[in-house]
Structure formats: structure tokens, C-alpha cells
Amino acid sequence: MKFGETFKEYVHEDEGNKLSYVEYKSLKKVLKRCSACNTLKSSNECCSFCDQTFFPELKKEASDVAGCFSSRVRRLLRLHMAPGVQQYFISLRHCFVDDQQAMARECQMLMQYAVMNTTAMRKILKKYDKIHGSVKGRNFKSTISAEHLEILQSPWLIELGAFYLNFNASNGKSSRELFSSFPCDFDATEFTLTLTLPENIKLEYSLKCAVCLDFVFNPYALGCGHLFCKSCACRAASVMLCDGLKAASKESKCPICRQVGVYTNVVHMVELDLLLKRRFRKLWKERLVSDRAEALKQSRLFWELQTRYVVGF
The missing domain is CATH 1.20.1050 (Glutathione S-transferase Yfyf (Class Pi); Chain A, domain 2)
Known part of the structure; x- marks a missing residue:
């Protein structure tokens, strides 16, 4: 046909x-x-x-x-x-x-x-x-x-692929029969997600952050499609963790493709974050502690600078 x-x-x-x-x-x-x-x-x-x-x-x-x-x-x-x-x-x-x-x-x-x-x-x-x-x-x-x-x-x-893996992990072998035409694999050593779709379409996505070279923790996708840890993307856009990526200026560029305006419509990859949390529990917790410490450090520095500005020294 x-x-x-x-x-x-x-x-x-x-x-x-x-x-x-x-x-x-x-x-x-x-x-x-x-x-x-x-x-x-x-x-x-x-x-x-x-x-x-x-x-x-x-x-x-x-x-x-x-x-x-x-x-x-x-x-x-x-x-x-x-x-x-x-x-x-x-x-x-x-x-x-x-x-x-x-x-x-x-x-x-x-x-x-x-x-x-x-x-x-x-x-x-x-x-x-x-x-x-x-x-x-x-x-x-x-x-x-x-x-x-x-x-x-x-x-x-990518979120749909992560959903597939999370769904199977939560619902056991019986759920895999429902996804028989939608194979999806996660390589924990290379941090890659592979989707095999009909019409001989095979897609491979790297889940490694180009800034810290580790798996993307609390991942966000910029408007250009590139994935980064939230902390790494905030650092690249020169914004504080507590302010978030939406606070980035329109002139901020993607660290990979250097395209501007990519922080306006960022996507928080919640399903992907859940997948990585389940696969790397110990490392994920370590990254969480590290990110919280960095956010606290940035917050203290910000308020110290604000206090000095108000007081005048």
C-alpha cells in the first residue's frame, strides 16, 4: 500500500x-x-x-x-x-x-x-x-x-521515552505488553536514551550535560533542544539557582550551539529526572546535596551584597 x-x-x-x-x-x-x-x-x-x-x-x-x-x-x-x-x-x-x-x-x-x-x-x-x-x-x-x-x-x-521506562518500572512486566511496538532503552554507562520507532526510525539522545560532563541532574531542555543540569544552565546564563532559568536575559546563549533566546521557553524534564533518580539513587542524592549547598551559598552572597548596598559600605 x-x-x-x-x-x-x-x-x-x-x-x-x-x-x-x-x-x-x-x-x-x-x-x-x-x-x-x-x-x-x-x-x-x-x-x-x-x-x-x-x-x-x-x-x-x-x-x-x-x-x-x-x-x-x-x-x-x-x-x-x-x-x-x-x-x-x-x-x-x-x-x-x-x-x-x-x-x-x-x-x-x-x-x-x-x-x-x-x-x-x-x-x-x-x-x-x-x-x-x-x-x-x-x-x-x-x-x-x-x-x-x-x-x-x-x-x-525524550520525556515520552522516560515516561515509558518509568511506567514499566512502576507497573511490572504486564505493562510491557502494552508497549510492544515502542521499544525504548536506557544505557546507564553511556547516559543515553534510545527510542526505536516504526518506519525504521531509531533515535539516540545523550543525557550527559555538556558543561559538567555528568548525567543531567534536574534536567532542563533549552529552546534549541539541548539538555543541561539546571545549575549548569543557570551558570551559563549568569542567573542564580533560586531565580531559575526564566530569569535569564534574552541575549543569553546556549553553551553548545550559541543560539540566543533559548531560555524563554525552557522545558523542565520531570519524567527524565525521575528516571535518573531511580537509576542513580546514590549519585542523585549527592548531586541534590551539592545543588542545595550551592543555592544556599548564592543566596547568602546575594543578601550580603544587598545589605552592603543599603547600608552604604
Whole structure:
């Protein structure tokens, strides 16, 4: 079966989930309507009709898909990490609804959603380049990646992988049957998380902080997607631990890619932190003591400076 038919069936089956999708069929029609494409190949001219219709539409759909994916993952993780009273009501609801299976199905659905939309986007861009005899589709893919609209580069995908491992650890062998099509592995020696997705997609994420060269403790993902310990990211942005990364200036740069403005929409990787806490209990506690001592030291220094400023010496 061709991918177009497979994707159409997938969207039809998933209609009840109210998700955004890449409009694969309509974008293909845009390419077919461009009758001048074949004559433009030899002259290397730009097909303005396709460019003005195709790329803006695809960019909007990529943004909608990325936003939909992140919001659904956040909702799933809030349910899994619900504290206190919320957890009590969730436990009561177990009498009527199997929340564990529901969360497992939601996780699988989101992984399939990421794969299908990513594949649809790649295939339609490849088709654009084939019809127009250009590399504009490839360049557009790089643009989408630079603007962080590529789902496979999303930190929420890492959180979903950590959720999978945490969920299995909490619910035993029976839960693994629910994730049979979603293998995920964690290498404790190399600090890597590996996701094996359908369509032969294998993703490997390093969980080592580029600043301290240890596993990411209290991990945060910057807007560019790079992971750091909170303390290391705060040090790089020249802000205090107690103030947090949101206090960083817009000019602060990522220590790896040097991109500015990446501290505005940081993501606290709660599921990943829980995974590392379980795998490295002793080291995690040592890092916690160290971070608290550093936060206390910074707080004391701050108030000493404030006192000297007020007193005048």
C-alpha cells in the first residue's frame, strides 16, 4: 500500500483524538496543479505558485502538529506525575476506569502520531524536490529544524521515552505488553536514551550535560533542544539557582550551539529526572546535596551584597 493511502487510513482511524495533521493529500494536489513545473526544470526558475502556496501551508501545519504533540504529552505527564489530592482522586477513579491502560494507549498513540506526521512531511518535501528539480524541499526541512518544529527533535519526545521506562518500572512486566511496538532503552554507562520507532526510525539522545560532563541532574531542555543540569544552565546564563532559568536575559546563549533566546521557553524534564533518580539513587542524592549547598551559598552572597548596598559600605 502506498504511503498516501496508509496515511489517509491513519487519519481516518484517529479522527476521534482531535489532533492536527500534515495535509498530505491537499499538498500533493498543490504540486500536481503546477503544470509549468516540467518546463521550469531546465531553466532553474522558481515556480511562484508552488512556493507561495506550498511552503507557507506546510510550515503552518508543522507548527500545528508540533504544538498539538507537546500539549498532549504535557497532559499525559501531568496525569502520570499528579501529586497529592489529584493522585487520590485518580486512585478512586481506578474503580471505574483503567487509567494505566489509558495512559499506555495515549503514549503509543503519540509515538505513532510523531512518526506518521514526520514521515508525511519528509515524503511531501522529497516529492517537491523531484517535481521541481531543486533542493528547496531539503532547505525547507532545515528551516523547520532550525525553528524547532521537527517533532523528532522535540524534548517532549525524550520525556515520552522516560515516561515509558518509568511506567514499566512502576507497573511490572504486564505493562510491557502494552508497549510492544515502542521499544525504548536506557544505557546507564553511556547516559543515553534510545527510542526505536516504526518506519525504521531509531533515535539516540545523550543525557550527559555538556558543561559538567555528568548525567543531567534536574534536567532542563533549552529552546534549541539541548539538555543541561539546571545549575549548569543557570551558570551559563549568569542567573542564580533560586531565580531559575526564566530569569535569564534574552541575549543569553546556549553553551553548545550559541543560539540566543533559548531560555524563554525552557522545558523542565520531570519524567527524565525521575528516571535518573531511580537509576542513580546514590549519585542523585549527592548531586541534590551539592545543588542545595550551592543555592544556599548564592543566596547568602546575594543578601550580603544587598545589605552592603543599603547600608552604604
